[in-house]
Amino acid sequence: MSQSRAPNAVDFWRGFALVEILINHMPGNFYERFTHRAVSISDSAELFVFLAGWSLSFVAGRPGAPKPAAGVLHRLGWRSATVYGAHVATMMMAIALLAAAALVFDNPLYLEWHNAGPVFQEPIETHIGLVLLSHQLSYFNILPLYVALLAGAPVIALLGRASQWGLAIVSGGLYFAALLTPLYIPTWPLPGQWFFNPLCWQAIFTIGFLAGRDEGGGAWVRRRLPALRLIAWPIVAASAFAVWFDRLPDVANVPWPQRLFIAEKTFLTPMRLIQFLALAVAVSALYPWISRRAGALCRSLSFLGRHSLPVFCAGSIASLIGQILRFQTGGGLAFDTALVVGGLGAMTLAAWAAESREGAA
């Protein structure tokens, strides 16, 4: 068995995000109200992408010992291909699940669910779209974002090593250009746009990368976390109030450019981005406390987060199975509990399999 890394904050919070994604991908289940999305403008998607960017800082190498550029390119390219393959496999399993449910339960409605309709109705064009990532199933659209971000990660890593300010300017420029123009990646064959706009979401990925560096902006922030929390907590509290009491700004009542003043997930508008960063600063003090007082929880979530790709794929399939079963049975507290426990079990099994494979390698 290989020496897996010890529990740490990045793996812990990634595992936390994965558990929340499992629950939130079964809408209507009892435990949905306990995820932080219930009192937060941002959700586990921001956390997941931010931590992916943070991890990129390790791939780039420490400031005093940067990894060779060729090695960075190779590793990121291979990672992008791996994520792409995992996405395609997971998506085909999801499509097969919906088809099987339609047959077993004699209910054609399953074939229309989660944007799967064109797969069955217009298979020629849609299968091309599936391979090109231009057709995405609902709840299976974050891995395409991740593939796109990893494709651009070499630029982020190498530019960020050379000049953090240069990277911030380029990333910020692209973010605001996409936000205000607006620029987006179109879907095909159905008209529309990617649910997660990579041109905007690269900003939080880049911020995660910069935050993870031992020099520059990330180091500056980490040295001043106690003071920054004095600013962060009021932002978090205000956003919780706004979400809980449905007081978010009405897009019709804000000035142009409206996306600067509203909360919108597709374009990762500044309201979502700032609230997430405030939340990250505010709760950054929690991990040391959790690791001391809830060691088992810390180890469990870190274990999941250490193998995020197979765990995410397992969780996605488990949540889809959960949705199908909830529909067939009507749900309820006991059933929802069983689904969440079962989903966690599937995710743990995936993590164990990944860890065992690493140990055997």
Add this chain to the structure above:
Amino acid sequence: MMIGAARVLAAAWLLAWAGGAWAQSVPAAPEATSASAPASAPPELPAGCRAPGANVAEPALPNFDAALRAGGKPVILAVGGFAAPRGAGGGSGYVGLAERYLETAVKGVDVVVIHRGAPGALAREGADTIKVESVLDGASLVLWQVGMGDALARMPVEEFRATLADTIDWLKAHKIDVMLVGLHYARAMTRDAHYQAIRRAVVEVAEQKGVARIRRYEVEETLARMRKARDAPTPPGEADRDCMAEWIAQAVAVGLYGRKPGRR
């Protein structure tokens, strides 16, 4: 008189497109050609698609009419899965066909259709999309396919009803018309209490708020009964969707042509 005729033609096109785009298949049937006949004559329905007895509520689209009268490019925001694949030829799906028909039938009219949101999205997700996109895109009409996601997710009916009603109120307050498309008919769902409750919620909210509703469930159910009465085989999904598209387009066009000019 010309402006009134243009409004009627545009409304007929709109609903013909809505039915066709909702069918989610690339039209190649002769019926699509007949839709481009002189707009004063509603298109003929194929025999297998005639479903008598299912009424269609008259839509009230004052804001869309006003946008047409004002000139420019009225924007229709379609939320919840109306798009059809464009086909290998590009732009040849229902959206492209409907837009070309309108531009041919009513000279100078150019309508923009924007698709947002995936099929099966929850009402609360659709509501968020609508509130942002309708303003940012300058929509004068929202076509909202709603209910399927909530039915499949077993969302609380009252929560769904409240979201639907609040969103319609918001649209009305912002002078944006809305047309609802409810749930599919499926034999497996006829005895599902929650599914029927969501369906009734769409019906009741549409009636209470005085907004147009495309009666997809009722029409599909009628056609299914007619086929069963004739002991006819169940057609493949695409053929059924073509029938539905034709019926809805024709029925609403008849309803529109039968209305007096200026009546709402």
